[in-house]
Amino acid sequence: MNTWLEKDSFAPLLNMVSIPNGMEPSEDRNDIVRALEAIHRVMPGKLEELIETINKTDDDKISCVIADLGKAWAIQVAEKLRIQRVAFWSATAASLSPVLSIQRVPLHKNTFQLLPTMPPMSSAEFGWTLGPLLASNRLAKQVGHLWKEDTTCLEWLDQQPTRSVIYVAFGSFTILNQIQFQELALGLELTKQPFLWVVRPGIITERSDTYPEGYMDRIGTRGKIVTWAPQQAVLAHPSIMCFLSHCGWNSTLEGMSHGVPFLSWPYFVDQLLNTTYICDIWKIGLRFEKDEDGTIKKDEIKGKVDQVVNNNEFRTKALDLKEKVMNNAGEDGYKNFKRFVEWMKKEDDNGKNDSKT
Numbered sequence: 001m002n003t004w005l006e007k008d009s010f011a012p013l014l015n016m017v018s019i020p021n022g023m024e025p026s027e028d029r030n031d032i033v034r035a036l037e038a039i040h041r042v043m044p045g046k047l048e049e050l051i052e053t054i055n056k057t058d059d060d061k062i063s064c065v066i067a068d069l070g071k072a073w074a075i076q077v078a079e080k081l082r083i084q085r086v087a088f089w090s091a092t093a094a095s096l097s098p099v100l101s102i103q104r105v106p107l108h109k110n111t112f113q114l115l116p117t118m119p120p121m122s123s124a125e126f127g128w129t130l131g132p133l134l135a136s137n138r139l140a141k142q143v144g145h146l147w148k149e150d151t152t153c154l155e156w157l158d159q160q161p162t163r164s165v166i167y168v169a170f171g172s173f174t175i176l177n178q179i180q181f182q183e184l185a186l187g188l189e190l191t192k193q194p195f196l197w198v199v200r201p202g203i204i205t206e207r208s209d210t211y212p213e214g215y216m217d218r219i220g221t222r223g224k225i226v227t228w229a230p231q232q233a234v235l236a237h238p239s240i241m242c243f244l245s246h247c248g249w250n251s252t253l254e255g256m257s258h259g260v261p262f263l264s265w266p267y268f269v270d271q272l273l274n275t276t277y278i279c280d281i282w283k284i285g286l287r288f289e290k291d292e293d294g295t296i297k298k299d300e301i302k303g304k305v306d307q308v309v310n311n312n313e314f315r316t317k318a319l320d321l322k323e324k325v326m327n328n329a330g331e332d333g334y335k336n337f338k339r340f341v342e343w344m345k346k347e348d349d350n351g352k353n354d355s356k357t
Contacts, residue, residue, distance in 0.1 A: 187301025
């Protein structure tokens with residue numbers, strides 16, 4: 001992170017700090033219930049202490065808190081300290097409405113929300129839409145990955161025919177059991193298409209006998225398997241035919257921005273809604289159907305790949321959507337971002353806002 005700050009000359013403008021999350025180093029952070037309990041018990045107080053310390057010792061004061069809506073406690077801390085506050089929703093705007101309805105998240109009259117855009121939606125009554133929020137919109141390369149990218153996959157893509165490669169990636173959270181993992185492997189083999197498959201650490205519940213017997217020998221150089229890939233560079237490559245994805249919002253937006261058809265394999269939460277847009281509204285991809293045991297079988301995978309390969313309408317619609325996303329939504333998002341910056345510069349509850357976020 002320090003290297004990134006220095007390389008992009010952000011060091012004078014950006015100060016990275018951390019606060020305790022309430023868990024001991026030896027505790028299991030995969031225990032979500034314990035982790036959330038610790039966060040809500042400890043982090044609000046620690047954030048308040050940090051802000052008060054900065055405002056007592058620095059010439060520049062904290063004047064605005066921007067927090068993920070899932071970290072509503074940070075918004076509450078800002079309200080307690082009479083600081084401007086912004087709730088940021090990183091998923092699609094369409095997925096926020098049911099969340100607010102179910103959780104009844106309170107919104108203070110001076111709390112604004114920032115939302116990523118999602119065609120055909122261009123605005124929201126309760127906030128400003130921004131985006132598309134893509135690293136490719138900046139000159140610098142994307143940073144902050146959970147795993148080291150294997151850039152050899154780009155060299156491998158250079159050797160593949162145009163629009164021939166199935167790109168398979170399930171993001172950071174999807175977990176497959178052993179049976180499903182092997183069905184996916186066999187399904188990719190049956191397609192006879194070249195494929196680039198991201199198999200990150202922890203994607204499988206069991207680690208023994210991961211791949212079908214003799215699998216690597218059979219696929220040879222037709223398949224490239226990596227632990228993490230430079231996804232935007234991959235999706236921009238001319239050899240990519242389609243994106244077999246969990247349809248998280250980042251992946252959805254990145255695929256749309258490059259005009260790539262989807263094969264949708266949602267795992268949880270907003271990925272299900274994104275799949276509905278991809279397959280039923282935008283019609284730029286197909287979803288997989290599970291059998292009676294809840295498994296997506298190899299023949300189902302091959303069949304859906306064949307449909308995308310043999311129907312150019314998916315790519316035509318994907319390219320059309322790309323133009324709408326990158327032009328219309330981007331222009332509106334930029335205007336809203338300027339409005340947001342101006343809002344932050346206005347006087348807050350404590351007077352003139354000439355400090356920092």
